[in-house]
Every structure is written in structure tokens, then in C-alpha cells.
Amino acid sequence: MTPSTQAVVENVLLVGCDFSSRPTSKKPIVIATGALSGGRIQLSKLERLTSLELFSKWLEHPRSWVGAFDLPFGLPRELVQTLGWPSNWPDCIAHYSCLSREQIRATFAAFCNARPVGGKFAHRATDIPAGSSPSMKWVNPPVAYMLHAGVPLMVKAGVNLVGLHPGGQGEGPDEGRPPRFALEGYPGLLAREVLSNRSYKSDDKAKQTPERLIARKDLITALEHGQTRLNLRLKLTHAQRDVLVDDASGDSLDAVLCMVQAAWAQTRHAQGAARYGLPDHMDPLEGWIVTV
Numbered sequence: 001m002t003p004s005t006q007a008v009v010e011n012v013l014l015v016g017c018d019f020s021s022r023p024t025s026k027k028p029i030v031i032a033t034g035a036l037s038g039g040r041i042q043l044s045k046l047e048r049l050t051s052l053e054l055f056s057k058w059l060e061h062p063r064s065w066v067g068a069f070d071l072p073f074g075l076p077r078e079l080v081q082t083l084g085w086p087s088n089w090p091d092c093i094a095h096y097s098c099l100s101r102e103q104i105r106a107t108f109a110a111f112c113n114a115r116p117v118g119g120k121f122a123h124r125a126t127d128i129p130a131g132s133s134p135s136m137k138w139v140n141p142p143v144a145y146m147l148h149a150g151v152p153l154m155v156k157a158g159v160n161l162v163g164l165h166p167g168g169q170g171e172g173p174d175e176g177r178p179p180r181f182a183l184e185g186y187p188g189l190l191a192r193e194v195l196s197n198r199s200y201k202s203d204d205k206a207k208q209t210p211e212r213l214i215a216r217k218d219l220i221t222a223l224e225h226g227q228t229r230l231n232l233r234l235k236l237t238h239a240q241r242d243v244l245v246d247d248a249s250g251d252s253l254d255a256v257l258c259m260v261q262a263a264w265a266q267t268r269h270a271q272g273a274a275r276y277g278l279p280d281h282m283d284p285l286e287g288w289i290v291t292v
């Protein structure tokens with residue numbers, strides 16, 4: 001990396017977000033922020049947002065950033081076409097945001113019930129290589145509700161959803177609005193590089209085992225040593241490391257994993273890659289998970 005490229009990379013606020021469609025004090029939205037410095041990603045802060053209103057206010061804050069968010073940004077094209085919904089991203093999201101969760105569940109359940117066993121869900125092109133849940137899934141995990149809750153708030157705030165929505169069209173005056181670039185992240189993709197099929201988290205206290213604790217420690221150590229294909233090293237204080245280890249839900253660690261993915265995207269952008277490293281073949285309706 002040239003000195004000028006490094007300067008561009010290191011002047012950018014990096015964001016990683018572990019999202020919840022129903023945030024509470026027990027299950028908040030967790031946001032990790034940091035920056036690249038001296039070739040390492042320094043975690044600066046972890047924030048816990050206990051409502052969607054607080055998340056909306058966070059998005060509106062006047063500062064520039066590049067972030068990876070653990071929620072789907074689009075629905076499968078096959079699903080959208082079968083339902084007869086608008087096939088361009090802005091209109092599709094506008095239509096989707098007007099539905100209630102009950103309507104989403106009923107519509108998607110009817111779609112699945114009409115399909116054969118083993119092929120109930122429609123998938124996006126990015127879901128298979130990422131190993132992620134289909135973005136139309138409404139339970140375990142409810143990623144369809146996460147899209148429904150989070151993406152419209154990003155659009156409202158004028159955030160640039162890379163490759164899907166240019167941003168700068170939020171409510172209120174746009175003049176002087178700092179650029180914010182959001183990418184779809186998926187912490188499980190990066191975690192599997194290190195842990196394979198070992199689990200490192202659970203919201204169920206009965207499943208917050210010593211084995212999962214050890215897995216979190218192993219994952220953090222690998223990130224600190226840059227032992228992933230992203231070739232980036234994470235820098236933590238002892239206190240920050242303890243927080244990531246002690247959060248048995250994995251939410252704090254997932255936010256940091258997304259921040260690492262955002263750092264990779266910013267590095268690719270500084271090196272001249274179009275759309276922060278998202279592939280040219282990305283479907284502009286479905287979206288794509290960064291680093292896949």
C-alpha cells in the first residue's frame with residue numbers, strides 16, 4: 001500500500017453493526033467503531049442502542065463513515081418476481097417497508113408452502129457462497145424482519161447503500177450531508193474461516209458453554225494476528241478484549257467482525273476497486289455480502 005493510499009484508508013471512520021429487528025436493553029443493536037492505524041484496525045468504541053429510534057438517530061449523526069451491517073439489504077429476485085413486486089431496488093424496498101410483519105410472514109409462508117420440500121426458500125446469489133440464511137427467512141434468524149426494520153431507516157437517513165442506493169436523498173436538506181457508505185456484512189463468514197463449524201456464541205444462557213468461550217478467544221486471537229484471508233490485523237486493549245470474550249451472546253464480537261469487513265472494503269476502495277470491492281456481477285435488486 002502506497003503512503004497516499006494508506007493516508008486515505010486511515011482517515012476514515014469504520015463501522016461494524018450487529019443488528020436486531022427488535023432491540024431491547026437485553027438484546028441491543030451493537031455498533032463497533034474504529035479506524036485503520038499503522039496497518040492495524042484499532043477498535044475505538046462499542047455502542048449499544050436499545051431501540052430503532054436510537055439507531056435512526058445514530059444514522060442521522062453528521063459524520064462520514066464506511067460500515068458493514070449484519071442485515072440483508074435485498075430480497076431474492078426469484079421471490080420478488082413470483083410475488084409480482086417491483087423489480088427495481090428503490091421501489092421494491094418502498095413496497096416492502098409498507099407491509100406489516102404479519103403480512104410479510106403470511107406472504108412468505110404462502111410462497112414457501114407452494115414449493116417442494118428441500119426448496120422452500122428462494123435464495124439470493126450471494127447467500128450460497130456466503131453460507132448465510134435466505135433474506136426472506138422470518139424466523140431463526142428473522143432476517144426478513146431485520147431488512148424490514150433497518151434498510152428503510154438507512155434510506156431515510158440518506159445513507160449510500162453501495163451498489164443499490166446512492167444516498168443523499170434522506171429527509172431534510174441534503175446540502176452538507178457527510179457521505180456515509182453502508183455495505184451488507186456477515187460476521188459468520190469471517191468467523192467460519194477461523195473456527196470452521198465451532199460455535200462461539202448463543203443467546204441461550206444454557207448454551208453459553210466453556211467450549212464457546214474458548215472459541216471466542218481463538219477467534220479474537222486469529223483476528224489480532226491477521227490470520228484470515230482479509231489479511232488485516234485487529235488491535236484491542238486488554239479491556240476491549242475482555243468485553244469481547246465475556247459477551248457470550250457474541251453480539252459485541254459480531255459487530256467487530258463486521259468492522260473488520262468494513263476495513264477490507266475501505267482498503268479495496270482506496271486501492272481503486274469499484275464499489276468497495278463488491279463484484280461487477282452483483283444483482284442490483286438482491287445486493288451482495290461484502291468480502292464474499
